[in-house]
Every structure is written in C-alpha cells, then in structure tokens.
Amino acid sequence: MADNHKMxxxxxxxxxxxxxLCEVLPQAFGDVFLSQENRPEGMDYYNMVVADIHxxxxxxxxxxxxxxxxxxxxxxxYVPDEVxxxxxxxxxxxxxxxxxxxxxxxxxxxxxxxPLIKASVGARLDRTCxxxxxxxxxxxxxxxDGKKKAWEILAEDVPVHVMDLPxxxxxxxxxxxxxxxxxxxxxxxxxxxxxVTAEKLAESIKLINGKRKAxxxxxxxxxxxxxxxxxxxxxxxxxxxxxxxxARFTQMTNKLCDELEQRIKDGVSVVPAGTKRIMLTGTxxxxxxxxxxxxxxxxxxxxxCEEMCTGTRYFxxxxxxxxxxxxxxxxxxxxxxxxINCACFTPNHARIDDILRLAKEYKVDGIIDVNLKFCNxxxxxxxxxxxxxxxxxxxxxxxxxxYTDSDAQQLRxxxxxxxxxxxx
Amino acid sequence: MNYVGIDIGSTASKVAVTGEKELKFVxxxxxxxxxTTMLIKEKLLEDGVDVGDAETKVAATxxxxxxxxxxxxxxxxxxxxxxxxxxMAGDECTIIDVxxxxxxxxxxxxxxxxxxxxxxKCSAGTGKFLEIMANRLGVSLxxxxxMAAAGTVLPxxxxxxxxxxxxxxxxxxxxxNREDIAAGxxxxxxAKVAQLSQxxxxxxxxxxxxxxxxxxxxxxxxxxKVGKTVEPxxxxxxxxxxxxxxxxxxxSARR
Ligand code: SF4
Ligand code: SF4
Numbered sequence: 001m002a003d004n005h006k007m008x009x010x011x012x013x014x015x016x017x018x019x020x021l022c023e024v025l026p027q028a029f030g031d032v033f034l035s036q037e038n039r040p041e042g043m044d045y046y047n048m049v050v051a052d053i054h055x056x057x058x059x060x061x062x063x064x065x066x067x068x069x070x071x072x073x074x075x076x077x078y079v080p081d082e083v084x085x086x087x088x089x090x091x092x093x094x095x096x097x098x099x100x101x102x103x104x105x106x107x108x109x110x111x112x113x114x115p116l117i118k119a120s121v122g123a124r125l126d127r128t129c130x131x132x133x134x135x136x137x138x139x140x141x142x143x144x145d146g147k148k149k150a151w152e153i154l155a156e157d158v159p160v161h162v163m164d165l166p167x168x169x170x171x172x173x174x175x176x177x178x179x180x181x182x183x184x185x186x187x188x189x190x191x192x193x194x195x196v197t198a199e200k201l202a203e204s205i206k207l208i209n210g211k212r213k214a215x216x217x218x219x220x221x222x223x224x225x226x227x228x229x230x231x232x233x234x235x236x237x238x239x240x241x242x243x244x245x246x247a248r249f250t251q252m253t254n255k256l257c258d259e260l261e262q263r264i265k266d267g268v269s270v271v272p273a274g275t276k277r278i279m280l281t282g283t284x285x286x287x288x289x290x291x292x293x294x295x296x297x298x299x300x301x302x303x304x305c306e307e308m309c310t311g312t313r314y315f316x317x318x319x320x321x322x323x324x325x326x327x328x329x330x331x332x333x334x335x336x337x338x339x340i341n342c343a344c345f346t347p348n349h350a351r352i353d354d355i356l357r358l359a360k361e362y363k364v365d366g367i368i369d370v371n372l373k374f375c376n377x378x379x380x381x382x383x384x385x386x387x388x389x390x391x392x393x394x395x396x397x398x399x400x401x402x403y404t405d406s407d408a409q410q411l412r413x414x415x416x417x418x419x420x421x422x423x424x
Numbered sequence: 425m426n427y428v429g430i431d432i433g434s435t436a437s438k439v440a441v442t443g444e445k446e447l448k449f450v451x452x453x454x455x456x457x458x459x460t461t462m463l464i465k466e467k468l469l470e471d472g473v474d475v476g477d478a479e480t481k482v483a484a485t486x487x488x489x490x491x492x493x494x495x496x497x498x499x500x501x502x503x504x505x506x507x508x509x510x511x512m513a514g515d516e517c518t519i520i521d522v523x524x525x526x527x528x529x530x531x532x533x534x535x536x537x538x539x540x541x542x543x544x545k546c547s548a549g550t551g552k553f554l555e556i557m558a559n560r561l562g563v564s565l566x567x568x569x570x571m572a573a574a575g576t577v578l579p580x581x582x583x584x585x586x587x588x589x590x591x592x593x594x595x596x597x598x599x600x601n602r603e604d605i606a607a608g609x610x611x612x613x614x615a616k617v618a619q620l621s622q623x624x625x626x627x628x629x630x631x632x633x634x635x636x637x638x639x640x641x642x643x644x645x646x647x648x649k650v651g652k653t654v655e656p657x658x659x660x661x662x663x664x665x666x667x668x669x670x671x672x673x674x675x676s677a678r679r
Contacts, residue, residue: 400544409487410526414542417502421537424503 004055007062011133018054018128021100025288026051032290036230036297038270040263042256043233049240053287057092057243058130064090065134070192073135075120076143077309077340078165080181080333082319084139085204085246086196087188092131093242094138096120097286099403101128108153109146114375115402116286117146124154131243137191139184141165143344144377161187167345169338178334185330201329205319211246214253215315221260222304223362228263230270231278231303232293238310239287276301276422277363281355281385282370283378284309289403292370292411299416300423305362307355308370313340343377351381352388359394366395366422368415373402395422426473426480427676429668430464430495431504432457432488435524435551436635439464440665441473442673448662457488465494483672485664487525497675501664506530506537508667509633512657517629520621520646520654521663522613522636524551529621541623548585549616551635556585557609560592561602565635572610573641575603580612588612611645618649630654633663 008015029050033039049056061071072084073094084091096105096119104122105113123129140151140162151160163180166173185196218237221228237256241249263269278301280292285308293303306312317339320332341351359367367389371379382398389396397418401407426443433453437460440448449467453460465475475482475494484492485504492498501521505528509519515535521528527550531539543549558568578595582588595605630652636642637660646654657663 395539410542413487413500413502417500417537417540420500420503421540424536 004052004059007059008054008130011058011130012127013130013133014127017126021098021128022054024100025053028288028290032232032294033236036232036270038268039233040229040256040259042252042259045252045256046233046236046240049244050236050288054130057245058134060245061090061092061131061134065136070136070188071134072188073131073138075138075147076141076165077314078141078143078337078342079139079163080184080337081246082201082204082208082333083181083185083196083330084188085207086200087185087192087194088200089188089192089194091139092135093286094120094123094131094135095242095284095286096123096129097239097289097403099405101126102403104128109150112374113146113150114144114283114372116284116372116375117150119286119403121150121153124157137161139163143342144375146374159191165344169345169350174334174338177338178331181330181334182327185326196326198324198326198329201326202321202324205321205329205333207246207250209318209321210250211241211253212315212318214250214257215241217257218253218260219305219312219315221257221264224264225273225363226264226267226269227271227275227277227302227304228260228268230293230297231280231306232290232297235285235290235293235303235306235310236287238306238314239285241314242287242310271302276365276419277304278302279305279307279355279359279362279364279367280311280370281307281367282382283372283375285370286310291401291403291405291408292368292399292415295408295412295415296368296419299412299419301366301415301419304364305358307351307358309342312354312358313342316340343381348381349384352384355385356388356392359389359392364394366397366418368418369396369398371398371400373400425673425676427669427673428468428473428475428480428482429504429665429670429672430461430482430484430486430489430492431501431662431664431668432460432484432486432491433524433664434487435555436661437464437486437488438662438665439468440662440669441468441471442666442669445471445473447471447473448659448665450661453488457491460488461491461493481672481676483668483675485668497668497672499668499671502528502530502540502542503537504664504667504671505633506532506540506667507670508663508665509631510535511666511670512633512660512663513629513631513655516627517631518621518624518627519663520617520630520632522549522551522617522632522634524555524635526550527617527620527634529624529626531624531627533627539624541620543616543620548583548588549613549620553585553588553613553616554609554636556589557592560589560596561606563606568606569610569639569641571603571606573607575601575605575607577611578604578608580608583616610642614642614645614649618646621650626650626652628652631657631660633657633660635661637661637663 104126105118
C-alpha cells in the first residue's frame with residue numbers, strides 16, 4: 001500500500017488522530033470480513049477498496065480536482081447524483097459510520113443526536129477523514145431536525161448547499177422536489193462553471209441507473225435459496241457504492257454477479273441449508289458500521305436483505321431514460337427519488353408495503369428492525385412495522401444501538417435468542 | 425444420566441440438576457465468570473455429578489455462559505427462561521424476569537418463545553438499581569423490601585438510575601422517612617418493569633422469575649401496575665438454570 005501521509009498532510013488533516021483510526025481499521029476489517037469462509041473471489045476488489053479506503057479513491061478525487069473538476073459531498077439517498085455527474089463533477093457519500101468520529105461531533109452537538117450526524121460533523125471538524133476534506137461543497141437536505149441544524153454548523157467550515165426536501169408525497173411535493181433539483185442544477189453549474197445539457201444529463205442518468213441495476217442484480221442473487229454471498233459482504237458493497245467511481249463500481253459488481261450467478265447454478269452457498277434468513281430494516285449503516293451483520297452472521301443466521309439507505313432504498317426504481325429535455329429529465333429524476341420511502345415523510349405507509357414485499361421476495365424468516373440511538377423518526381415508525389409484521393406473522397426483533405461496542409454482548413444475547421426462537 | 429443447567433448471571437450463578445440426581449444451588453458470581461465456573465464444577469463433583477463424564481450433559485446460559493468451557497450446549501437466557509417458566513406455569517404464559525443486569529419479558533405460546541423484550545442498556549428497572557439504592561440507604565436487599573412494605577411511596581420520577589439516585593440522595597438529605605424512600609425505590613422499579621411489559625400483549629398467566637420472584641410484596645405492586653395478576657414463584661430464581669437442564673435433556677435425546 002502506498003504511503004498516503006503526504007496527501008493527507010496536504011489535505012490539512014490531523015495526522016496524529018487519523019493514524020489512530022488507521023491502526024484499528026485493518027484489524028476490524030480482518031475480524032469481520034476475512035474470517036468468513038467460502039467468500040466469492042470477486043470480493044477481492046472490495047477488500048482492496050476498503051483496505052486503502054483513505055488512499056486510492058481520495059487520490060482519484062484529488063486528480064480530478066487538479067484537472068479543474070469539483071467534488072460534492074452528499075449525506076442522503078434523496079440527493080440526485082445524476083445532476084452532479086452531468087456537470088462533470090463527482091458526488092461522493094460522506095456519512096460517518098464509526099464511533100471514532102463521534103466525540104468530535106459531540107463537541108458541538110447535543111449528546112442526544114444520532115451517531116450518524118455526530119460522526120459526520122466530527123469527521124469534518126476533527127479533520128480525520130480525507131473525503132470530508134476533499135469535497136469542495138456539501139449538499140445537505142432538510143430531512144430530520146438533527147441534520148437541518150448540523151448543516152448550519154458545517155456551513156461555517158465548508159460551503160454547504162441545502163436542498164429543501166418535502167415531507168409529504170402529494171403531487172405538489174413532487175413538483176416542489178423537481179424545483180429543488182433544478183435549483184441544485186443551477187448551483188452545480190455555477191460552482192463548476194459547466195453547463196448541464198440534456199445530452200450530459202441523459203448520460204449521467206444512464207450511468208447511475210447502471211449502478212442501480214448492478215446492485216439490483218447483486219440483491220437478486222440474495223433472493224436465491226442457494227445463497228452465494230454473505231450479508232456482511234453485500235453490505236460493504238452497498239457502502240462502497242456511495243463513493244466509488246460509478247462506472248468502475250458497476251463493472252466490478254456485474255463481474256461479481258457473474259460469479260454469484262454461477263455459484264447459484266453450481267449450488268454453492270455460503271451457509272448450510274436451513275440457515276434462518278434475516279432482513280434488516282431501519283436507519284442506514286454507514287461504512288464502517290458492520291456491527292449487526294457481524295453479530296447476526298456469527299449467531300447462526302444470515303442477512304439476506306437490508307431495507308435501508310445502505311440497501312434497497314438506494315437502488316430500487318430507475319430514472320426514466322426516455323426524456324429529451326432537461327426539464328423533463330428533472331421531472332423524471334424527481335419522480336424516481338420521491339419513490340424512496342424514508343421515515344422523514346408523513347405518512348409513510350409505503351415503507352411498510354416495501355418491507356412486506358421484500359420479506360416475500362427474499363424469503364425472509366425474521367426481521368430485525370434496527371434503530372440508531374436517538375433517531376426519533378425511525379424509532380417511532382418501528383411501532384407500525386412491528387404491528388404490520390405481527391399481522392403478517394413475520395417475527396420481528398427491535399434493536400436500538402449506536403456505534404460503540406459496549407452493548408455488543410447484550411445485542412448478541414438478543415440476536416441469538418431471536419435465532420433460537422426462529423429455529424424452534 | 426444427569427442433566428445440568430448452569431445460569432451465570434451478573435450477580436448470582438444458579439445451578440440446577442435433573443436426572444438421577446435432583447439438586448439446585450446458587451453462588452455469587454463474583455468478579456470472574458471463569459472462577460465461578462470452576463467453583464460450580466467442584467461443588468457438583470462433591471454432590472456426585474461429574475460434568476466431565478459421558479453420562480452428564482451440561483447446558484450453560486446467562487450473561488457469563490461463554491465462560492462455561494465444559495458445556496455441551498450454550499443457549500441464551502431467553503430460551504432457557506422460557507423453558508423453565510413453562511415448567512412452572514404451563515404452555516401459555518408470560519414470564520417477567522427481573523435480573524441483576526437486565527429485565528426481560530418473554531411471551532410463551534404453545535410452549536415456544538413467541539416474542540420477547542429486554543430493557544435497554546440502562547439499569548433502571550433491574551436488580552442493579554435496587555442494589556445501588558439499598559447501598560445508598562445502607563441496608564441489604566431484604567431489609568429494603570421489609571422497610572418498603574412499611575412505608576408510603578415517595579415518588580421517584582427519573583427514569584435514569586443516575587438521576588434517580590440523586591433524587592434519593594435529596595430525600596435522604598431532606599430527612600425523609602427511610603421506609604417511604606424504600607417504598608419509592610421499589611415502586612419505581614415496578615413502574616419501569618410494568619412499562620416494559622406493557623409494550624407486549626401479556627398472556628392471562630404471568631409469572632415473575634429472577635432474584636425477586638418469591639416476593640409477594642413486589643408481585644403485588646407489579647400486578648397493580650400491569651393490570652394483571654403477576655404470580656410469585658418459589659423457585660423463580662432457578663428458572664433459567666432449570667430450563668437449561670431441561671433443554672440439555674431434550675437436545676441430547678434429539679441426537
Ligand atoms: S434515512 Fe432518510 S434522511 Fe437518512 S439517508 Fe436515508 S433517506 Fe436520507
Ligand atoms: S438516522 Fe435518523 S436521526 Fe440520524 S440522520 Fe438519519 S433520519 Fe436523522
């Protein structure tokens with residue numbers, strides 16, 4: 001692995017603090033991933049990406065900036081990458097998934113803020129993540145209250161553009177979102193100096209749809225009784241999708257899917273027949289948050305689907321590729337994105353329908369509804385999920401957790417008991 | 425054959441044997457589950473049960489279950505409590521277990537775990553909370569309950585152990601009646617346990633297990649709060665160990 005210290009230093013990072021992170025990550029990755037048996041060969045690519053997570057991709061982004069390109073950091077699956085790539089800029093996900101960044105966030109945020117927000121703010125203010133340093137502009141959104149206020153704090157340190165996301169899904173809300181996307185387009189054009197033409201936008205719509213299709217193909221493989229890939233491996237692929245080069249990611253994921261489909265034909269499964277199939281629902285699992293997948297998959301069950309932003313909410317539904325004017329394209333983009341069902345919306349019954357549908361498609365034996373501590377929205381919605389699953393006779397386990405390891409033992413007991421219950 | 429259930433809890437370790445021998449005993453867990461496990465092994469040997477021989481099957485459960493390196497089966501406390509509780513209350517029941525570290529509510533239907541809940545990281549509503557408060561008042565757990573029975577409840581409103589403790593300190597500072605404080609402490613634990621239980625639809629038959637399970641005083645308060653009769657159990661603290669022993673028997677027969 002190349003020595004990245006010079007690059008990090010030029011990015012104005014806090015090297016001493018960052019070195020602490022670099023020390024623990026390989027160990028964590030090894031414990032969780034490399035200890036798995038019978039992994040697909042195609043995972044090599046993702047192993048490499050994670051192993052040098054603060055090296056390879058940041059270097060590419062800097063290369064892009066040297067050629068005059070801009071990099072935009074995003075935090076939510078409602079923010080349309082299409083518009084950013086159409087201006088020859090790069091979008092990269094910035095959600096923080098490690099406890100390492102949380103204390104930095106707590107310096108400025110109330111303790112009862114969700115760890116995702118705390119980690120994201122901490123990563124910027126503590127200068128311990130190259131992606132947070134590289135991004136020329138952050139794109140925020142008005143989703144939950146915690147994030148809304150966090151943008152104001154971040155905006156004192158880095159340019160932030162906030163998109164006003166509606167909280168309902170009436171026709172006028174979809175229209176309002178289209179207007180916000182048009183405003184984003186103008187902002188991006190002004191910031192990059194490039195014009196977003198219909199041709200450019202058509203290209204990037206295809207590019208991002210391609211990524212979605214590759215992920216859908218990966219998830220389709222997980223529907224099979226013969227399970228060719230672990231949930232832990234699938235999760236890290238979903239996480240990498242947020243910041244890898246989209247074209248390369250699509251190509252590598254399709255290549256992996258060739259192998260997985262072959263495995264299904266050959267009857268190669270990563271778990272013994274009869275292993276209970278779990279779907280996780282709830283708040284996002286930002287990289288490197290692998291805690292629950294690891295617990296589930298070392299407790300005798302397997303994760304086959306994530307109804308999460310790092311999961312189905314990210315790739316389901318495509319943008320209509322047939323539109324020819326920028327205006328129509330933006331409407332098509334707005335329509336696709338407003339199909340995502342996040343707990344920020346009211347009402348959000350469609351999410352329950354999604355979960356019931358996914359439970360069937362992925363032949364799920366039980367659901368673990370995961371809530372990041374202090375996320376009021378998903379916590380409250382858990383009430384409806386539990387009720388609906390009861391009615392459908394699907395066992396549910398509700399879990400609330402954060403990024404620390406202090407509750408690992410308790411979680412393990414709950415998850416194991418849940419698996420014992422399913423096995424009975 | 426002998427079937428041994430070992431339940432290593434955070435404060436007490438319970439052992440139940442069924443088969444040729446029938447016995448149970450309890451030991452304090454101490455600071456090391458490993459050490460406690462060794463003591464249990466020796467104690468069993470004194471009683472004529474050798475965990476090493478082929479005629480003995482061992483199931484370990486509880487918070488320290490991993491430490492029992494001679495166990496044939498390792499099973500979570502939820503499943504074991506359900507099995508033990510079922511033995512005490514039948515195939516359709518709800519088990520409320522107030523443990524040293526956590527409190528759980530287990531719904532059993534047709535003899536199987538149907539659903540369960542555990543309290544969050546917070547220790548309010550667990551035995552730990554009672555222990556901390558008894559320490560504050562300078563009495564034993566039994567004395568705390570005796571005092572409480574003679575007092576009238578002083579409200580403790582905080583849901584968090586740390587804040588509740590300062591409320592108690594304030595009451596002590598104000599020179600409030602110790603019996604009344606004790607009654608407030610027990611009442612607040614019951615309230616927290618009831619709050620957790622009410623998230624689920626409890627069965628008609630509800631029993632209390634764990635260290636407080638024999639206390640009619642506590643089940644009385646709890647019953648009033650959940651609006652259903654919560655029955656005390658004589659051997660409730662052994663529910664997990666007994667369940668583990670029974671599961672050891674069933675699992676070894678299945679092979
Ligand atoms: S959970 Fe909601 S707010 Fe958070 S990233 Fe997903 S869509 Fe956005
Ligand atoms: S998990 Fe919940 S609280 Fe956290 S950022 Fe997402 S919506 Fe907001």
